[in-house]
Structures are given as structure tokens and as C-alpha cells.
Amino acid sequence: MAEKNNLLVKLDNGGVYKSSKWLVRGVSLELYKGQIITLIGPNGSGKTTTAKMILNILKSDEGKMESYTSKMAYVPQKISIDWTMPLRVIDFMKLTNHINNADITEALKLTGVEDLLYNQINNLSGGEFQRVLIARAIAKKPELLVLDEPVQGVDFNGEIALYNLIKKIASTLNCGILLISHDMHFVMSATDHVICLNGHICCSGSPSAVIKDSAYIELFGEHTAATLSLYKHHHDHSHETDGSVAK
Amino acid sequence: MFDDFFTRALIAGVGIAIIAGPLGCLVIWRRLSYFGDTLSHSALLGVTLAYAFSINITLSVFIISSVVAILLINLQKRTKLAGDSLLGLLAHSTLAIGLVLIGFLSSIRFDLMGLLFGDILAVTTDDIALVWIGGIIILGILYFIWKSLFSATVNYDLAAAEGMRPEISNLIFTLLLAAVIALSIKMIGALLITGLLLIPAAIARNLSNSPKQMIIIAILAGIASVVLGLFTSLELNTSSGPSIVVVSLALFILSLIPLEIRGQLQK
Numbered sequence: 001m002a003e004k005n006n007l008l009v010k011l012d013n014g015g016v017y018k019s020s021k022w023l024v025r026g027v028s029l030e031l032y033k034g035q036i037i038t039l040i041g042p043n044g045s046g047k048t049t050t051a052k053m054i055l056n057i058l059k060s061d062e063g064k065m066e067s068y069t070s071k072m073a074y075v076p077q078k079i080s081i082d083w084t085m086p087l088r089v090i091d092f093m094k095l096t097n098h099i100n101n102a103d104i105t106e107a108l109k110l111t112g113v114e115d116l117l118y119n120q121i122n123n124l125s126g127g128e129f130q131r132v133l134i135a136r137a138i139a140k141k142p143e144l145l146v147l148d149e150p151v152q153g154v155d156f157n158g159e160i161a162l163y164n165l166i167k168k169i170a171s172t173l174n175c176g177i178l179l180i181s182h183d184m185h186f187v188m189s190a191t192d193h194v195i196c197l198n199g200h201i202c203c204s205g206s207p208s209a210v211i212k213d214s215a216y217i218e219l220f221g222e223h224t225a226a227t228l229s230l231y232k233h234h235h236d237h238s239h240e241t242d243g244s245v246a247k
Numbered sequence: 248m249f250d251d252f253f254t255r256a257l258i259a260g261v262g263i264a265i266i267a268g269p270l271g272c273l274v275i276w277r278r279l280s281y282f283g284d285t286l287s288h289s290a291l292l293g294v295t296l297a298y299a300f301s302i303n304i305t306l307s308v309f310i311i312s313s314v315v316a317i318l319l320i321n322l323q324k325r326t327k328l329a330g331d332s333l334l335g336l337l338a339h340s341t342l343a344i345g346l347v348l349i350g351f352l353s354s355i356r357f358d359l360m361g362l363l364f365g366d367i368l369a370v371t372t373d374d375i376a377l378v379w380i381g382g383i384i385i386l387g388i389l390y391f392i393w394k395s396l397f398s399a400t401v402n403y404d405l406a407a408a409e410g411m412r413p414e415i416s417n418l419i420f421t422l423l424l425a426a427v428i429a430l431s432i433k434m435i436g437a438l439l440i441t442g443l444l445l446i447p448a449a450i451a452r453n454l455s456n457s458p459k460q461m462i463i464i465a466i467l468a469g470i471a472s473v474v475l476g477l478f479t480s481l482e483l484n485t486s487s488g489p490s491i492v493v494v495s496l497a498l499f500i501l502s503l504i505p506l507e508i509r510g511q512l513q514k
Contacts, residue, residue: 052404052408055407055408056407056408057404057407057408072408072409072410073408073409074404074405074408074409076402076404076405076408079402079404079405081401081402082276082278084275084276084278085275085276085401085458085461086452086455086456086457086458086460086461087401087457087458088456088457091457091459092401095397095398095401095405095406096394096398096406096409096410096411097409120456140409146408
């Protein structure tokens, strides 16, 4: 019963049909509070489409989508603000909610861009803008946070810091996170559940289970799978020379 | 106070400038200037129909503009043509239908110039009431849907994801635009309405660094254009509508100068 109360969204066999083809089909997932689900898959595999179904931007053309929260925040992939609009970071932070200035500054501090409060959005670099986008989503204190490749254009150190932040948010805000990411290191080390998409769900499960799945290996190649499992081991524990786990 | 035709023109014109400010900003932000043009072209058809069936001009223009706007939204979903092509198609076909219909109405004396360029000096007390009451309603609705409309202007998906219902506010915005055109066609004319929507907002863009500031400056620039334009037309005996737009253009050019100077100083 407790589990049931924590359910945020439930997509059952969802799919989107557009221009006489299925962009993605047969996707089922349940997202609970405090959980991080990652969508991985090649370009055009339906990751963004699935995210948009979860957010009710796109209606699922079959199956069923149930939403148990209205406190949603979205960090879309590739968004450009038209230069015809004078828009400062502070205006952008208040876009869909009234958020008080203290919360805004705090969120911007978390993503490392608190100095940019009064800067024009148009003058930000790609990485800075991503940080502002993430800060805006956090400041809303959502129950469901959907991040579509949130760290694109962010420098290497920043990437690690932001991923750590995302991981932390899931527990501090107790919100469910749906993440689209190409960063396998993060996917494998920090997420609870991985869904591998290619027009449909190829395989899904815990990160360690997914890497071993033949569908995953076929999609991403044995090489990636091998590197990642090595990497994962490297993070989890260390090995003795004979391969057994070090105490 | 309303006895003098010039005072009436000023009061009506200032009213239109106040409504045009925020809507003009949205037109610029959403890159809808062509859309405004299309609506005002179709307004001509509205006026013709009003004469043909002797109904209220404002109402008839509002209905025709709304129909064209909704038609456009549906055509965009159904055809493979780009938005600008559809706008051109609708603008010129409604204009042509309007002009053809005028031909049939030869029994009625028709002031085509008045239709195209408006006559703000012929404003009646009723017109003033219409502009101000209509304007308060338009701005009231705009205020009510602002958060949704503005967030959808910045990013549609973001607004949709975060429960702003942008599809509804988009539709309402389109109707508000049609309403402004209906309110002002008699005074500014079909060809120049878009000018009064766009140019003050363009002036404001040059001078502002936040959305709120841009709207306020657009309203002030609109009022200045109307007042200075009307006095110019009185002084030089020029047509009032075009004079307003010319003054607006002059203000726009002035608004560019500070940028240039700032640029020079930085070098």
C-alpha cells in the first residue's frame, strides 16, 4: 500500500503514432517517488517521445497513461530562446510558478550559476543555460522531474557535479526522476532502473542486469557492455588478483 | 470634453495604443507579424460583409478575423505547407474576396481609402466607449491567461509539461488579436494596424531588458506615436493613420541611436 501511495506515473503499453508510423510502441513503466529511471537507446529510438508521453505533452495513441501528480518539472532537450524576447535568468526561473527569490538563488547556487541571476538568457553559453534549466526545474520542488539529456554542453567537471546533484535531488526532494542520458557511467552507477529503447522496450531492469542482456549488447555492442561492467566493478568494489571480491 | 473631434481621436487612439502594447510584444516574440497582417487583410472582407448585411462593423470584422485565424490553425495541421505560405494564401484570398464583394455593392457609396487607412478623426463617442470597454476586457483576459501564454511563448513543451494548458491560451490569444484588429480598423485602417501593433513593440525591444519592461515601454511608445502623430497630422494637414505610423517609425529610428552610441563607447 505504501508503494502504491508513492506511485507518480504509470504508463501501460503506451505508444505514439505519427505520420503513418509508430515513433515508439509498447512502452510500460512505473515511476515511484525517490526513484531514478533512465532511458537509453540510439538516436530516434523514442526516448524523448516516451518522456513527452509521461509529461502528457503527447497523448499516448494506445495503452494507458495514469498520472498521480501535477507537480512536474521538465528540462527539455535543445531549447532555444528567441532573441526577440528580452528575458533574464530571474524571469525564466519564474516562468511557470511563482518562486520566491531565496529559493531561486538557492537553486542557482546548487547548479553553480548564482552569479547569472540578472543576465540575459540569450547571452548565456550552452552549458550555462543547461545549468539554469536544471536550476529552474529544481526550484519548482517537483514530485516528478523529467530530464532530457540535461548535461549537454556542460564541461566535464560540471557534468559529474550535475549528475551527483541529480542523484541527490531524488532523495532530498523525494521526487521521481525520469532521465534520458548517454552517460553510461552515471546510468550504471546511480540509477535504479534502466529502460533500453529502440522503438520499443528492448530490455529493462537494474543497471547490472541490463548490461548482461543480449538485446542491450546487440544494440550497444559488446565493447560498451564490457567497458561498462568493468567500470561498474571499479566503482562498486575492488577485486583480488584471482577475481574474487576484496573485503 | 468629447465634443472636439480632435480630443475624441486622442482618447480613442491612446486606448488602442494601450491595448496594442502587450499584444504587439507577443506578436514580436512569437514571430507573428505576418499573422497580424493576414488578420487585418481579412478584416476588409469583414467590413464588406458588414455593409452588405448592415451589421455592426466591429462585430463582423471580429467574426471574420476569428474564422480566418481558426482556419489557419487547422490548415497548419492538415497541409504540408509552411506557415508563411498559408498566411499569404489566406491574406490575399480574403482580401480578394472582400474586393470582389465591394464590386457587387455598387449601390452603396464605399470609402475604400477609409477602409484601408482608417479615419481616426471621425471617431464618435460610441467608438471611444467601444475601444475603452473592449480594451479593458481584452487586457483583463490577457492578464488572466498571461502565465500560460507567456510560458508557451518561451517554450511550448515546457509549458505543456508543467500544466500550463498552452493550447487553450494560444487559441484565446488568437481571438484577442482578432478583437484588437476589429476595434481599431475604423480608426487606423486595415493596412496600418499591424504597424501600430509592431512598431511600438519593436521600439521597446531596443530599450528593454525584461519582458515586463518591454510591455510598459511598448505602451508608452504607442501613446507617444498616437499623440505626436495626431498633432503632426493636424499641423501639416496629413492623413491621421499614416501620420501615426510615420511618427512611430521616427521613434523607432531614435530608439536605435542609443545602441549605436553604446557600441561606440564600448570600442
